[in-house]
Structures are given as structure tokens and as C-alpha cells.
Amino acid sequence: MMIARVVGNLVATRKNVKLEGSKLLLVQPLGLDGTDRGATVLAIDSVDAGVGDRVLLVQDGKAAQQALGKGTAAVDAAVVGVIDAVETVP
Amino acid sequence: MMIARVVGNLVATRKNVKLEGSKLLLVQPLGLDGTDRGATVLAIDSVDAGVGDRVLLVQDGKAAQQALGKGTAAVDAAVVGVIDAVETVP
Amino acid sequence: MMIARVVGNLVATRKNVKLEGSKLLLVQPLGLDGTDRGATVLAIDSVDAGVGDRVLLVQDGKAAQQALGKGTAAVDAAVVGVIDAVETVP
Amino acid sequence: MMIARVVGNLVATRKNVKLEGSKLLLVQPLGLDGTDRGATVLAIDSVDAGVGDRVLLVQDGKAAQQALGKGTAAVDAAVVGVIDAVETVP
Amino acid sequence: MMIARVVGNLVATRKNVKLEGSKLLLVQPLGLDGTDRGATVLAIDSVDAGVGDRVLLVQDGKAAQQALGKGTAAVDAAVVGVIDAVETVP
Numbered sequence: 001m002m003i004a005r006v007v008g009n010l011v012a013t014r015k016n017v018k019l020e021g022s023k024l025l026l027v028q029p030l031g032l033d034g035t036d037r038g039a040t041v042l043a044i045d046s047v048d049a050g051v052g053d054r055v056l057l058v059q060d061g062k063a064a065q066q067a068l069g070k071g072t073a074a075v076d077a078a079v080v081g082v083i084d085a086v087e088t089v090p
Numbered sequence: 091m092m093i094a095r096v097v098g099n100l101v102a103t104r105k106n107v108k109l110e111g112s113k114l115l116l117v118q119p120l121g122l123d124g125t126d127r128g129a130t131v132l133a134i135d136s137v138d139a140g141v142g143d144r145v146l147l148v149q150d151g152k153a154a155q156q157a158l159g160k161g162t163a164a165v166d167a168a169v170v171g172v173i174d175a176v177e178t179v180p
Numbered sequence: 181m182m183i184a185r186v187v188g189n190l191v192a193t194r195k196n197v198k199l200e201g202s203k204l205l206l207v208q209p210l211g212l213d214g215t216d217r218g219a220t221v222l223a224i225d226s227v228d229a230g231v232g233d234r235v236l237l238v239q240d241g242k243a244a245q246q247a248l249g250k251g252t253a254a255v256d257a258a259v260v261g262v263i264d265a266v267e268t269v270p
Numbered sequence: 271m272m273i274a275r276v277v278g279n280l281v282a283t284r285k286n287v288k289l290e291g292s293k294l295l296l297v298q299p300l301g302l303d304g305t306d307r308g309a310t311v312l313a314i315d316s317v318d319a320g321v322g323d324r325v326l327l328v329q330d331g332k333a334a335q336q337a338l339g340k341g342t343a344a345v346d347a348a349v350v351g352v353i354d355a356v357e358t359v360p
Numbered sequence: 361m362m363i364a365r366v367v368g369n370l371v372a373t374r375k376n377v378k379l380e381g382s383k384l385l386l387v388q389p390l391g392l393d394g395t396d397r398g399a400t401v402l403a404i405d406s407v408d409a410g411v412g413d414r415v416l417l418v419q420d421g422k423a424a425q426q427a428l429g430k431g432t433a434a435v436d437a438a439v440v441g442v443i444d445a446v447e448t449v450p
Contacts, residue, residue: 001204001222001257003190008178010093012146015171016136016157024091024146026122026176032206032220040122042091042146046196046254051179056192056204056222060241060256061150067196067254074136074157074170076150077091080254081195086206088188089231098358100273102326105351106316106337114271114326116302116356130302132271132326141359151330164316164337164350166330167271181384181402181437183370212386212400226376226434236372236384236402240421240436247376247434260434261375266386268368269411278448280363282416285441286406286427294361294416296392296446310392312361312416321449331420344406344427344440346420347361 002037003083004029004057006049010042018074025049025079027057032088043077044068056081092127093173094119094147096139100132108164115139115169117147122178133167134158146171182217183263184209184237186229190222198254205229205259207237212268223257224248236261272307273353274299274327276319280312288344295319295349297327302358313347314338326351362397363443364389364417366409370402378434385409385439387417392448403437404428416441 008026012019023045031037041057046067049055058064059077067078098116102109113135121127131147136157139145148154149167157168188206192199203225211217221237226247229235238244239257247258278296282289293315301307311327316337319325328334329347337348368386372379383405391397401417406427409415418424419437427438 001255003222008176010146010173011175011177012171012173014137015146016168018156018159019146019170026178037219039127042093047194056190056195056199058241058254058256061148061153062245063241063254063256065152065156066198066245066252069198072156074148074153074168075091076148076153078196078254080199081192083190083192085191086188087191088206098356100326100353101355101357102351102353104317105326106348108336108339109326109350116358129307132273151328151333155332155336162336164328164333164348165271166328166333181435183402217399227374236370236375236379238421238434238436240424242425243421243434243436246378246425246432249378258376258434260379261372263370263372265371266368267371268386278446280416280443281445281447282441282443284407285416286438288426288429289416289440296448309397312363331418331423335422335426342426344418344423344438345361346418346423 002029002057004055006051006053006055016074041077043079044075045079047079047082049079049082054083055079056083092119092147094145096141096143096145106164131167133169134165135169137172139169139172144173145169146173182209182237184235186231186233186235196254221257223259224255225259227259227262229259229262234263235259236263272299272327274325276321276323276325286344311347313349314345315349317349317352319349319352324353325349326353362389362417364415366411366413366415376434401437403439404435405439407439407442409439409442414443415439416443
């Protein structure tokens, strides 16, 4: 899993029936110092996250399907938590 | 998932029986600003997308199989939506 | 699998029900010489590892689910061992 | 999936029983302009491809297993088609 | 799959029960010319490989589990063959 920030939403009227009813979030993976790390990713929301939230991003088909509670979803990434704090030891 | 643009088609007469009847699209992943991001990828179409469409690309074997509705397909990527809009917060 | 060091913990009160009860570790993959290799990753703990431990990191949804003993967990990485020694031949 | 060219074969007498009877191809992923893209990969053949063929490469454990028609094969990549043409729109 | 060389072993007394009884090898992926390619990886042995052997490395959770003959193993990489020869066409 990675730390990411929700930066937007995606609208797709015509989509696979296996995605219907799912909210698609645009998320930016972050480094520990909060700076952007790599490219943005599209992920299914499973915790009612919103733009600006710092979230827990899972990137694996089987895991993302479990996050949605649908073994048949056509997804490869999901937001599975909203992060309160990251505690590191210096 | 990633944002991508359909840039072509692939023709393969001799292919695995698990791929027969599937349309193969050549897609170019895109950055948020619409510029190319990384190399082109081949993906199975599941939403009748065409060249020029901006699409939602899933890259995972299990997810791509679900997109086709065939748990037995020999695929690792699929086009699962046609994107209407990407809404970002500045 | 990779060698990594536990460098912190993550707190997320609001998370997917498929993650509840799991301890989330922040781990830094390491090179053979013990230096950092790439970015930090979040992983579920399955061996009661703590900050400072050098651990065995698995990065695959199906494998991480098995590490937790829950085929339905929404995870893509897990700490599955605490490393005693790495023996290399020069 | 990716476009690749078959550049050789691999001989391994001592191998896992889950690989027996399979032909192992050495393939070079290609860019759209036909130049090499990244490192060579080893893939199981499922379409009787030969050296010099331009092929369709799938890289995912579940998909490669389906290509072989064996859900129990210990493989993560397979050649699933021989490419006739790639049609791109300029 | 990739070509790799076994360069060491890993000792981990405290590990997940799903890994018990498994030998963990440290392997270095190789390019076609035999030079190192990328970082070392930890893989489960399934063919009794030893340090110095040139091996066939599979990197996928489902494939590695099949290599071990245990669908429940918490692994994402396995050594599945010892390479005799790589035949390339110049």
C-alpha cells in the first residue's frame, strides 16, 4: 500500500457494467515528506474519501475487489483508508 | 487504473483460443496534462472504444478477465470506460 | 520478496472493514549493503515486527492475504518474517 | 499486453514439475517503432511461435496460466498471439 | 520469468507460518550478457538450487504458490528451474 492524496474525480458515463455505481478518485502518491511521488493513479473509493484527504491506496486487482466487497469488479486500485497520522522514528 | 488514449488496433490472426473474439486496442497512457506518459500498452476492449477516445485502462489479469466477463481469458489489461471528464482541484 | 526495515507505523481510524484489526507498518526496502532502495511502502504486519527490525516484505495481493490468513483482506503487501541473517557468497 | 519479438529459447532440464512440457521463449519487448524497449523476458509459448516472430506478450500469473490452459502452472508470462499488423492513426 | 543467479541465502527464524519449511534464496536478475540487471530479490526455492546456479525466476504470487504446490503460501517469487543454456539468434 502507499500513501496518497485525493486530487480529483473522474466522470465516465460509458463504462463496464462491472464498474457501475463505483466512485472513481484521482489520487497522487506521496513521499514521506508529503511531496508528490510518481504519476497520478485512478482508484475506486471504498471509504467515502474526498478531495484533499490523505489516504491509503492499495494497488492489486484481488485486493481492490475485496475492498469493494465484489470479487467480480474490474478494478486494480482502491482507496481503503483515510490516514490520521504517520509515525516515524528518526 | 490509468487514463489513456486509444491510438490504434492490433491484428493477430494466430492467437490463443482464450483471446478469440476479443478486440485488441493499442493505448497510450496519459498524464493529467494530456501528454504521453510511458510506453503504449495493448488492452482488450470491453466498452466499444475507438481510436481517439480517452479511456479508463485497467492493468491486472484478474480485473481484465472480469471486464470481459470471462474468468478464463488470457489477458492482463482492459479498457473499461470512456472518460467524459477529469475534475481536479487546483 | 524484498529485504526492508520497519521505519514507522500508520494510523487510520476510518478504514475499509477488510482492514480492521490489522497493524500497518511503514517499511523501507533495502539494498544488500543496507542502504535505502526506492520509496517506503505500507505493509500489514503478520509477525509482530517493530520499528527497527529488518524484515521480509511480500508485495502481492494474494500472498499478503495468505499472510494474514484472510483470503478476503484488502491488502497488497505484508511483512512475513524478521530477518536474522543474509548470507552472500562474494 | 505488449508487443515483443522472439529472440531465442531457453533450455532448463531441471525445472519445477509445473513447467514440464512447456516451451520457454526469450522475448524482447518492442516500442511502436520496432526498437527494443526494456529488458528481455522469458515467456511460455502457447501459439507455437518461433524466433523472429513479432508476438503478443501477456505478463500476469493468472493470465499466463489461462494461456496454457492450466490453472496450476508456475508461470508469470506467456506468448498468446502472433501479430500480423499494428494499425495506428497518425 | 527472468534469468537470475543465486547469490546467497536468507535466514529468518521468526516468520509467518505460511513460509515455514521453505528455503529462501537471494537472487540477482541478469541481463542476456550475464551482467547484473536491477536489484536482488528474495525467492522461494522449488528446485533445490544452490549459490552460483543460473536459474529461472518467476515473480507473481499465484505462480510462486503453484511452484511450491501450496495455494496458501505467502510468497511472491520462486526459483522454478536451473538454466542449462540460453540460445539466441544473432
